[in-house]
Amino acid sequence: MEKHTLSVLVENSPGVLTRVAGLFARRGFNIDSLAVGRTDRDDVSRMTIVVEGDKPLIEQVTKQLHKLIDVIKISNITEDEYVDRELVMIKVAAEPSQRVEIMHIAGIFRARVVDLGSKTMTFECTGNEGKINAFEESLRPYGIKELVRTGKIAMLRGSKFVALSLAQAREAESA
Amino acid sequence: MEMTVAEALVECLERENVEVVFGYPGGAVLPLYDALYHSTRIRHVLVRHEQGGVHAADGYARVSGKVGVCIATSGPGATNLVTGIANAYMDSVPLVLFTGQVPTIQIGTDAFQEVDITGITLPITKHNCLLKDPSKLAIVVKNAFHIASTGRPGPVLIDIPKDVAQARISFKYPSTVRLRGYKPTYKGHPAKINEIAKLIGKAKRPIIYAGGGVLASNASEELLKFAEAISAPVTNTFMGLAGFPGDHPLFLGMLGLHGTRYANLAITECDLLIGLGARFDDRVVMNITSFAPHATVVHIDIDPAEIGKVIATNVPLVGDVKLILKELLPLIEKVDRSEWLERIKSLKAQYPLSYNRDSGLKPQFIIEQLWNCTKGDAVIVTDVGQHQMWVAQYYHFKKPRTLVSSGGLGCMGFGLPASVGAALAAHPGCKVVLVTGDGSIQMTIQELATMMEQGLSVKIILFNNSALGMVRQLQQYYCQGRHMATHFQFHPDFEILAKAYGIPAYTFRTEEDVIKGLPEVLESPGPAFVNCIIPPEENVLPMVPIGKGISETIECE
Numbered sequence: 001m002e003k004h005t006l007s008v009l010v011e012n013s014p015g016v017l018t019r020v021a022g023l024f025a026r027r028g029f030n031i032d033s034l035a036v037g038r039t040d041r042d043d044v045s046r047m048t049i050v051v052e053g054d055k056p057l058i059e060q061v062t063k064q065l066h067k068l069i070d071v072i073k074i075s076n077i078t079e080d081e082y083v084d085r086e087l088v089m090i091k092v093a094a095e096p097s098q099r100v101e102i103m104h105i106a107g108i109f110r111a112r113v114v115d116l117g118s119k120t121m122t123f124e125c126t127g128n129e130g131k132i133n134a135f136e137e138s139l140r141p142y143g144i145k146e147l148v149r150t151g152k153i154a155m156l157r158g159s160k161f162v163a164l165s166l167a168q169a170r171e172a173e174s175a
Numbered sequence: 176m177e178m179t180v181a182e183a184l185v186e187c188l189e190r191e192n193v194e195v196v197f198g199y200p201g202g203a204v205l206p207l208y209d210a211l212y213h214s215t216r217i218r219h220v221l222v223r224h225e226q227g228g229v230h231a232a233d234g235y236a237r238v239s240g241k242v243g244v245c246i247a248t249s250g251p252g253a254t255n256l257v258t259g260i261a262n263a264y265m266d267s268v269p270l271v272l273f274t275g276q277v278p279t280i281q282i283g284t285d286a287f288q289e290v291d292i293t294g295i296t297l298p299i300t301k302h303n304c305l306l307k308d309p310s311k312l313a314i315v316v317k318n319a320f321h322i323a324s325t326g327r328p329g330p331v332l333i334d335i336p337k338d339v340a341q342a343r344i345s346f347k348y349p350s351t352v353r354l355r356g357y358k359p360t361y362k363g364h365p366a367k368i369n370e371i372a373k374l375i376g377k378a379k380r381p382i383i384y385a386g387g388g389v390l391a392s393n394a395s396e397e398l399l400k401f402a403e404a405i406s407a408p409v410t411n412t413f414m415g416l417a418g419f420p421g422d423h424p425l426f427l428g429m430l431g432l433h434g435t436r437y438a439n440l441a442i443t444e445c446d447l448l449i450g451l452g453a454r455f456d457d458r459v460v461m462n463i464t465s466f467a468p469h470a471t472v473v474h475i476d477i478d479p480a481e482i483g484k485v486i487a488t489n490v491p492l493v494g495d496v497k498l499i500l501k502e503l504l505p506l507i508e509k510v511d512r513s514e515w516l517e518r519i520k521s522l523k524a525q526y527p528l529s530y531n532r533d534s535g536l537k538p539q540f541i542i543e544q545l546w547n548c549t550k551g552d553a554v555i556v557t558d559v560g561q562h563q564m565w566v567a568q569y570y571h572f573k574k575p576r577t578l579v580s581s582g583g584l585g586c587m588g589f590g591l592p593a594s595v596g597a598a599l600a601a602h603p604g605c606k607v608v609l610v611t612g613d614g615s616i617q618m619t620i621q622e623l624a625t626m627m628e629q630g631l632s633v634k635i636i637l638f639n640n641s642a643l644g645m646v647r648q649l650q651q652y653y654c655q656g657r658h659m660a661t662h663f664q665f666h667p668d669f670e671i672l673a674k675a676y677g678i679p680a681y682t683f684r685t686e687e688d689v690i691k692g693l694p695e696v697l698e699s700p701g702p703a704f705v706n707c708i709i710p711p712e713e714n715v716l717p718m719v720p721i722g723k724g725i726s727e728t729i730e731c732e
């Protein structure tokens with residue numbers, strides 16, 4: 001099944017995440033990943049949601065999301081050119097004798113060491129999903145102790161952008 | 176102007192022209208009730224259970240076309256609203272509900288009578304919110320009324336902590352709403368309207384499938400003109416009933432599970448299906464592959480999410496039915512459809528609704544008599560079950576908003592409280608008749624007291640079959656007659672019960688009783704309660720068996 005990336009602008013109001021997550025759960029839509037954070041405006045947050053499903057399903061997801069009063073704008077950017085990134089932190093088992101080897105792998109993925117324990121190393125790495133997966137697989141043989149991923153965030157390439165319309169921007173915060 | 180939030184709330188209600196609110200007090204809404212105490216314009220109806228309060232507000236909204244308002248306290252008061260909110264949500268009824276909440280600092284501490292009512296009602300409200308900032312009250316209420324009553328209507332809940340209600344604010348009612356995430360589409364796309372007009376011109380066997388959206392949009396008049404202009408028969412969903420005159424030659428009655436065989440066959444034979452404010456419910460479509468198999472499908476609905484949700488649509492059109500029909504009408508060219516209309520006529524003649532009048536007092540007969548007496552000039556409220564379907568089949572609705580019934584949730588217990596709301600909304604002199612079942616009425620029978628306290632003249636017709644008839648019927652067909660938990664072994668004496676509330680009560684056992692007694696009951700000035708003893712084994716027919724297409728109905732032998 002295809003994966004779709006939705007870039008969703010929402011009111012930065014309490015409960016908005018619950019509303020969106022609840023909608024997915026109750027309508028039986030599967031969220032592949034969801035990342036949420038504030039935009040350049042205090043009152044607006046952006047959710048980047050990756051959903052798996054065929055065209056009609058994605059259409060339903062989009063329409064149902066639109067019905068939430070707190071959802072301001074939805075763009076399905078899947079078909080457009082976009083840059084996407086994910087951040088991962090991986091804590092991997094690393095005996096002193098293995099460290100050089102592991103550092104070498106990290107170098108290939110441009111991952112950085114963020115912490116060092118007596119028997120572990122912790123890396124951070126950003127990139128698209130494929131790169132992050134590959135990095136994870138390369139470290140797996142050493143023993144991954146812990147792994148945290150942020151979920152994907154995405155932005156259109158070039159001069160296109162997903163933002164409030166002028167009118168929407170003017171319509172300052174509502175309840 | 177400086178005042179408390181509670182006082183400001185009452186002020187907001189007055190600005191929204193709210194005349195009646197339904198509610199039940201408690202600790203968390205003390206400030207609100209104290210503010211209501213001083214209002215001279217708002218009539219507060221004290222119900223006997225909060226579920227009754229929402230249903231009454233719902234019935235009020237359906238008949239008046241206005242927003243229904245209901246108030247409940249925190250905790251149990253709020254949870255008692257849940258069924259009624261779900262009911263209004265399923266049937267797209269505009270309501271604004273206010274619940275009290277524990278004081279802000281206690282939220283999240285499992286305080287006395289604390290429940291997360293915004294969390295609980297998230298999936299069954301069009302919108303809800305917890306009011307934390309007292310200064311936002313006016314804008315939140317203004318938005319709530321706007322959201323509830325525009326686009327696809329629905330319930331909106333506002334949860335107000337007690338300390339917020341007591342806070343002092345300077346009050347100003349906003350004149351406009353600004354909701355950047357909410358802009359319902361009313362005007363239909365002109366290109367699509369043209370396309371639909373062309374399709375109609377080419378169609379040989381068009382049919383109009385009209386739902387609750389026609390009533391929500393107050394488009395009955397336009398629908399009638401449209402149907403006559405294109406010479407197409409009209410079938411109503413259950414929720415669409417009363418949106419088209421029931422005695423019109425183009426009318427096919429209700430379609431679907433318990434629809435007329437001729438409506439279901441006409442759907443099966445049509446080449447153009449025009450869906451107007453209807454949501455292709457599973458009770459209508461039954462089996463998707465055999466629903467309107469030869470038809471090009473046009474779907475007009477104000478909610479984009481309804482279009483394409485159930486069946487693939489050839490021409491989707493988002494917008495308000497009334498506006499769209501107005502734009503469509505001048506584009507219609509007269510086409511001779513006598514062949515199709517002849518076919519419809521013969522289907523009607525071949526498969527009329529029928530029932531056996533062999534023995535006992537038949538429920539269908541009572542409904543026929545009810546129609547004879549009222550000729551459609553009454554508001555009919557129903558509960559849920561067989562009696563509800565007999566009303567749908569045998570009563571001919573004439574005017575919009577004269578049927579009040581729970582369609583989407585199918586919520587037993589809706590009838591009596593809804594009739595209280597309906598009676599408050601109905602024009603003076605307009606009869607309000609509740610047709611209910613012996614199961615349903617016992618779910619909210621406490622509202623008889625509300626009805627009497629308010630001095631309302633509802634005529635209650637109880638279809639007493641000593642059974643949960645609709646489920647008993649299901650057990651007959653799908654459980655080989657193993658009737659489990661569907662026959663009542665005990666009943667109160669309903670006549671005495673009604674009299675205990677001061678309601679004149681009668682028992683009808685024969686057709687003569689009905690013929691003689693019903694007109695008298697309906698003409699009497701006050702309320703009345705009629706206990707009709709009907710055979711327990713009567714079934715609602717036609718009926719489409721589970722899994723079958725709508726043309727494969729079981730008929731009355």
Ligand SMILES: Cc1cc2nc3c(=O)[nH]c(=O)nc-3n(C[C@H](O)[C@H](O)[C@H](O)COP(=O)(O)OP(=O)(O)OC[C@H]3O[C@@H](n4cnc5c(N)ncnc54)[C@H](O)[C@@H]3O)c2cc1C
Nearest residue numbers: 386387388392413414431432433452454477496582583585
């Ligand atoms: C025991 C039982 C048996 C039942 N059997 C049947 C049956 O045999 N046949 C049957 O039809 N139903 C039956 N029902 C009812 C059924 O469950 C549904 O409630 C009903 O079919 C839905 O009707 P509707 O499609 O008109 O939708 P509604 O729920 O009335 O929805 C209205 C639609 O109109 C749209 N709308 C609202 N406002 C506007 C506007 N201004 N402009 C345009 N569109 C608008 C909404 O978006 C929505 O899509 C039964 C119910 C019960 C309890």
Ligand SMILES: Cc1ncc(C[n+]2csc(CCOP(=O)(O)OP(=O)(O)O)c2C)c(N)n1
Nearest residue numbers: 560561562585587612613614615643644645
């Ligand atoms: C609150 C609720 N509980 C259960 C049901 C399931 N149910 C649907 S119809 C029905 C029987 C209704 O009995 P009654 O009110 O006596 O009406 P009748 O079918 O006999 O006319 C039941 C139990 C329901 N619709 N609503």
